Amino acid sequence: MSLINVTNLTFSYDGSYDNIFENVSFQIDTDWKLGFTGRNGRGKTTFLNLLLGKYEYRGSISSKVPFEYFPYEVKNKEANVIDIIEEAFPNYVLWEVMRELSLLEVDDDVLYRPFDTLSNGEQTKVLLAALFLKENSFLLIDEPTNHLDINARMVVSDYLRLKKGFILVSHDRAFLDNCIDHILSINKTGIEIQKGNFSSWFENxxxxxxxxxxxxxxxxxxxxxxxxxxxxxxxxxxxxxxxxxxxxxxxxxxxxxxxxxxxxxxxxxxxxxxxxxxxxxxxxxxxxKLLKNIESSEKLKISQLNFHTNRLVELENVSIFYSDKKACDNVTLTIEQGDRIALMGRNGSGKSSIIKLICGEDIDYSGIIRKPNQLKISYVSQNTAHLYGNLSDYARANEIDESLFKAILRKLDFSRIQFEKDISAFSGGQKKKVLIAKSLCDKAHLHIWDEPLNFIDVISRMQIEELLLEHRPTILFVEHDIEFCNNIATKIVQL
CATH class of the missing domain: 1.10.287 (Helix Hairpins)
Known part of the structure; x- marks a missing residue:
């Protein structure tokens, strides 16, 4: 056991007048399993980078153990997995690697496959296994769940519960509760540490x-x-x-x-x-002295259009193909007004393909799909790479009310200074909030959201839950946050 001491830490980015951290002091025991939580844009990844020594700062950070960051960059993704592990940890012992992969429910044969042929979930597990081979390091694990389906999240959470000595950034409540013993939270006025899991911290x-x-x-x-x-x-x-x-x-x-x-x-x-x-x-x-750390979480609203028939979409024995590969097989699904349907299944089971087909993308499929031409759909994609420019131009391009759009973003914890920045400079969570705010402004009969909560902070997730439970829109969604699915879904379709 040793201590990581942070003393009077003050930091701001070049050209910024606002400090992200100001005179922050605390201690971390290197045996702790720390969950790291806070609203999007508060500086979680920035703090991890300060621990890694990537930026200059005032104050001091002292530690007798080295830090390792996840996900670390794989420079040659065409190399075999075993070669990538050797590059990161030259003194590895093969049986120890196999033991770690077994705990993560990954077959040994991945070691001799090119890294880029692995699924996103397999890549996450392999990189985690390699990092935990470094016994005397303190791990900084930054949002490992974003490419994991529900089953994989449970496996990784159980794996981390067996370990110690890490900071884990995640917005998945069930995932955190299962594997941490302390919470590190970034509040409006600084950083605090509490013993316990996410639920006990949130109750306090x-x-x-x-x-x-x-x-x-x-x-x-x-x-x-x-x-x-x-x-x-x-x-x-x-x-x-x-x-x-x-x-x-x-x-x-x-x-x-x-x-x-x-x-x-x-x-x-x-x-x-x-x-x-x-x-x-x-x-x-x-x-x-009061109210400084109370998070604003004003109620969100959605105004969905009514459709003239109760049944909006019907799929009957639908199979989807990519080249000679079948993405999904014989899917039957009906969406009626008022349904909140969670589309669930392992990664690669065809969830996104089903969504794209319903949204009207040109996809090779067999079976029957019935969807009225007049049906208006609001779609939130997994991908945020297409977002750039300022928010005003984005609102005009998508023909939504700019004032309403920005008011929703304010409720989702956007500061006014954020409105002046280019969207491409936003954090991952802030970009997802842009897509959700746009969808809430859309005049649509059906909302379809594909992994909308990736990177989004817990307080905002709860706001979105409250919105969907109060206004009960018709929605089809894919989401791997099991607590969100349990709270929201009226129907579950398992692929």
């Missing part, structure tokens, strides 16, 4: 947020009450002082005798007014 956060909201409401009432009391005391003392200053010596003895009394009471009321103002200032200072 909700309790703290609720306490702060209650305390904030109480202090607001106190400040308002003290302000009114201070004003009354100030008004009275001012009137009394005016009477004292305006004393007329020709007044009767009875009136003269009241002067010392008026002065004493005025002095007392001025003292009381000062005391009230001090209490009011203390309450304002206490209030200023």
């Amino acid at each position: 956060k909700e309790m703290q947020d609720n306490y702060e909201r209650t305390e904030n409401d109480r202090l607001k009432k106190d400040i308002r009450r003290l302000s009114e009391a201070a004003k009354r005391a100030s008004d009275w003392s001012n009137k009394a002082e005016a009477k004292k200053i305006g004393f007329d010596p020709t007044q009767t003895e009875k009136s003269i005798g009241r002067r010392p009394y008026q002065g004493a009471k005025a002095k007392k009321m001025m003292s009381r007014s000062k005391s009230i103002k001090e209490r009011q200032q203390s309450a304002i200072e206490d209030k200023s």
